Amino acid sequence: MKIDSIISGNTFVIHLFGDVDHYSTEFIKKYIYDNIIPDIKNIVFNLEGVEFMDSSGIGMVLGRYKEMSEKMGTVALVGVKGNMERIYTLSGLYRIIKNYTTIDEALKSIKLRDGVYE
Amino acid sequence: MNKMEIKFDALSQNEAFARLAVSGFLLYKNPGINDMEDIKMAVSEAVTNSIIHAYKDGGTVRIYCEIHENEFMVTVEDYGKGIEDIALARRPLYTSKPHEERSGMGFTIMETFMDSISVSSEKDKGTKIIMYKELK
Numbered sequence: 001m002k003i004d005s006i007i008s009g010n011t012f013v014i015h016l017f018g019d020v021d022h023y024s025t026e027f028i029k030k031y032i033y034d035n036i037i038p039d040i041k042n043i044v045f046n047l048e049g050v051e052f053m054d055s056s057g058i059g060m061v062l063g064r065y066k067e068m069s070e071k072m073g074t075v076a077l078v079g080v081k082g083n084m085e086r087i088y089t090l091s092g093l094y095r096i097i098k099n100y101t102t103i104d105e106a107l108k109s110i111k112l113r114d115g116v117y118e
Numbered sequence: 119m120n121k122m123e124i125k126f127d128a129l130s131q132n133e134a135f136a137r138l139a140v141s142g143f144l145l146y147k148n149p150g151i152n153d154m155e156d157i158k159m160a161v162s163e164a165v166t167n168s169i170i171h172a173y174k175d176g177g178t179v180r181i182y183c184e185i186h187e188n189e190f191m192v193t194v195e196d197y198g199k200g201i202e203d204i205a206l207a208r209r210p211l212y213t214s215k216p217h218e219e220r221s222g223m224g225f226t227i228m229e230t231f232m233d234s235i236s237v238s239s240e241k242d243k244g245t246k247i248i249m250y251k252e253l254k
Contacts (some may be wrong), residue, residue, distance in 0.1 A: 019138075022166045023130035052137070052155075054162040055223035063219035066152075083155045083231070090224050090230060091211075 002049075003031050010073070011042040013103060017049035020057035028060060041073030042114075044106045048079035052065055057084075058091045065097055074113060076106040120185045122126045128169045128196065136165040136181060140192060143183055147190075149253045156231040157251060159191065163224040164194035164247045171214065172198025172245065188253045197244040204237050 001024035002017040012035075015026065032043075043064050065075040072075070080088050080099040088094050100106040121145045126132045137158045147218065161181070168179045173196070182193040201207045207214070208229075213222035228235050232249040239245040 011234040019134055019137075021133045021162055022170065023133050026130070041232075051161075052158065054159055054166065055221045055227055056166060056225060059219040062221060083159050086230070087159070087223065087227055090226060091221055 001027055003028065003033065005035060007037070007040065008107055008110075010039050011044055011107060011113070012036055012040045013044045013046065015046040015049060018051060020047075020050055020053040020060070022054075022056040025056045025060040027060050029063070032064065037049075041068055041071035042110050043068055043073075043075045044078060044103060044110070045075070046078045047081075048101055050079070050084065051114075053084045053087070055087060055091070058087060058093055061097060062093065074110065076100060076110060078106050119184060119186050121182070123180065123182045125178050125180045128173050128179050128198075130166075130169050133162060133165055133169065134181070136179070137162050140181065140183060144185070144190065144253075147185060147188075147253055151251050153251065157192070160228045160231045160235075160249055160251075161192060161194065163227050164249070167224050167247075168194065168196035168198065168245065170218075170220070172196035173199075174199075185253075186233055190251050190253055191248065193246060193248045195244060195246045200241045201237070201239040201245055202241065204239055208237065 004015040006013050028066050068075050077097060077099045124139055140161045141154055141158050165179055177198055180195045184191045206212055208225040210226045211222040213220040228249060232251045235249045237247050
């Protein structure tokens with residue numbers, strides 16, 4: 001598991017690479033806690049570089065969604081594909097967390113959403 | 119018939135090893151990418167369950183696989199505390215650890231990605247999951 005990130009306004013854009021399983025979600029959570037700043041209220045997970053993700057990944061995304069919701073923010077995904085898409089649908093995650101084709105698209109929709117809330 | 123067996127410590131860093139060991143064993147059958155990914159997903163869920171739920175102070179997970187022509191079978195077994203109510207554990211979105219960010223999707227994923235699955239468990243003896251899939 002490799003992680004890169006950038007901060008764009010009040011959104012934390014996190015690029016994940018490799019396998020997202022129970023072991024690596026602990027690492028991802030720690031990375032977020034170590035690097036997040038108080039202003040951030042949205043997270044975009046870029047999953048284009050993810051080769052494998054199981055239900056532990058769903059749990060981790062849902063956990064971040066709950067935290068961002070408390071700040072009136074949200075979580076968005078980019079690049080959900082293959083079996084990841086099947087568990088994303090199966091778990092009902094897609095109903096609350098949207099998947100976008102590009103990071104720009106995700107950021108644009110978050111900005112629109114912020115406009116409505118602010 | 120071809121078979122393989124591995125035993126490893128119930129530690130989360132061994133989840134990737136478990137997935138890769140099973141998919142590596144299957145490789146000679148040239149399974150489709152979908153079958154391979156489905157099996158990796160199901161094995162990952164079963165192994166993660168054993169690692170998270172079975173033991174308080176560590177233990178062993180055993181994986182046993184058989185291939186008969188195109189029929190693939192994988193058993194994931196632990197010797198831990200067992201599942202008290204299997205029907206409840208298999209219910210979608212149910213988790214016995216609601217504070218640990220578990221999605222409660224493990225069994226649902228195993229059932230969806232494999233052709234069939236049977237679960238047996240005995241208190242303080244352990245849990246055994248047997249899954250089948252026909253390779254296409």
